[in-house]
Amino acid sequence: MTDLTDLGVAAIREGVAKGEFTAVEVAGAFNAAVVAAQPALNAFITLTPEKALEAAAAVDANRAAGKALGKMAGVPIGMKDLFATTGTKTTAASNILGNFVPPYESTVSQKLWDAGAGMLGKLNLDQFAMGSSNETSAFGNVISPWRREGSDAQLAPGGSSGGSSAAVSARIAPAATGTDTGGSIRQPAAFTGISGIKPTYGRCSRWGIVAFASSLDQAGPMARDVRDCAIMLEAMAGFDPKDSTSLDLPVPEWEASLNADMRGKKVGIPREYRMDGMDADVARVWDEGIAWLKDAGAEIVDINLAHTKYALPAYYIIAPAEASSNLARYDGVRYGLRDLPQGAGLQDMYAATRAAGFGAEVKRRILIGTYVLSAGFYDAYYTQAQKVRTLISRDFMDAFQTVDVILAPTAPTAAFGLGEMVSDPLAMYLNDVFAVPASLAGLPAMSVPAGLDRQGLPLGLQLIGRPFDEQGVLDAGLAIEARAGFTARPAKWW
C-alpha cells in the first residue's frame, strides 16, 4: 500500500471516494506523522487528532450510506491558529490569547469542515501574523524541514504562515490554511517548495480570523500543487454576510476550469522588480519562468510598475496603523490574559496586561501604528501612505490594460537561517518586497515552486492577476508547474 502521507488533496479525495482507502486510515496516517514530527519541527501549537478522526469517520459513514461527498471529503488539514475554532484553543501565537477558547467557528474553517475536511491541529505562526520567519511566535520557532546542502543549520519556514508551510512541505499535512496580509501565504510557500494562493481581497470571509490589518488580510490555501490549491480555495471562498468586505459573487469552478494553455495570453514582466544586486539564482529562476510561459504559448511583455519601491514603506505605515487599532481590543477585560498588579487601577491593568501579553514585534508595530495615527502626524504618514497605495493600485490596473497576468519572483532570497535577520527588523521587512505590492492592491497572487538555489533550497515564482481572476493566476501557475518539474522535497531528518 502507498504511504498515505505522500498523497495530496486531490489524490486523497479520489482514493476515499473510490474506496481505495478510508478517510479514517488517512487521518490516522497523518495524525501519526504529526506526532512524530512535532518535537523537531514545532509546526503545531495544538494537536487535535480526535477532530481529524471524527471528521474522517463522518466521511466514511456518508460514503457507506451513498451520500454525496464534499470537495474536501476525507482530507485532514492543518488550520493556522489565527482561525477561531469552536472549543479548540485559538492563540494567534500570542500569550495574550494563550488560553482563549472561542465559542464560535470562523466562516472559512466552517466551510472546510462542511466540505468534508478534518482538523489535524492548530498551526504555529508569527505572533498575530506579524513576521516573515515565524520567529515572533510565543510558542517557539517553527523549524523548516528544509536544510542547506551539507548543513544542519536551522532554517526559517517563512512567515507568518510558517507552521502551515513547514507542515505541508514535511508531508505531515496534505494542505493547510494560511492568511496573507503582506505575503504571509506566498513567502512561506516559496521558502518551502509548496504552492499557495492569496485570492482577491474579499473572496474569503475574514469573520472569525484574528484581525491584523483588516484592509489587507485574506485567507487562502497552501498545498503541494496548483490543483490542490484550486480545490481548497473553492471550499474556503464565498460570500459571507458577517464580513462587511466579503465579495457578493458566486465562487467559480476553479478546479474544473484549470487550463495550462497560455496561447493568446500576455504575461507582464515588471522592470522595477529586477533590482540591483538581485540574487543570481532568483534571477535565473525568473528567466526560466519567462521561458516556460513562452513555451506554454504566452506572449511576454515588459511592463512598468513605477511605484514598486514605495510599496513596502507604505505597507509599514498602513499595516501597523490598522494593527494598532485592531489590537486595542486586547485589554484584559473581556477575554484573554489579564495582568492586575497589586492595587492597580483600570488604566494600569490595561498597560500591564498588554505589556505582558504582546511580544516585542507586536509592540513595535502597535507603537509605530499609534505614532503614525497620532494628532499632527496622521496626514504626513497615514494619508500619504494611502495616497501612494492608490498609485500602486493604479500601476497594476494600467498594466492589466495590456497583460493578463504578471510574473515575478515571490521573495528576493531562498530561506534564511533562524536568528539571521531577527536583530534587524528593517532587513526582515525587506524580505516581503515582491509580495507586498499585490497585497496593497488587493489582487489575487500565488507562489509556485520553480527550482532550487545553489544551496539546494526551494525558490518560488509569483503570479499576480486582475481582481477576481484567480483562474488566470492558477492557470499560469499550472503552466509553470508543468514545466518546472519540481519534485524536490526535504530529506527526512526529524
Added chain:
Amino acid sequence: MSVDTATVARIASLARIKVTEEEIAAMVPELNGILAWVEQLGEVNVEGIAPMTAVIPNKQRLRDDVVNADPLTGGDVQDKVLSNAPAGEHGFFGVPKVIE
C-alpha cells in the same frame, strides 16, 4: 521626523503598553530606523490623488433590522460572551475599581 525617549514614552502611554526605561531606550533607534525609511514616501508626487479607502470596490451593506438575525452574534449568549472573561462575575465583566 524622528522620535526621542519622551515621544516613545508618550506613544506607549497612548497605546496602553507599559514599558520600562530600558525598553524605551532600545526602541528609540529601532523606531527611528523604520521612520527614516518610510520618510521616502514624501518623494512621491500625490497631487490630486485620493487616499485609498476600498481596495476592491464594494458596496456597504446593512443587515436586516431584526433582533437575533444571526443567533451566533445576537442576544441571549451571555454565558458564551463571558466564557473567556478573566473576571466574569454575576453576569458582568469584572474590572478594578474605577471610581475613587
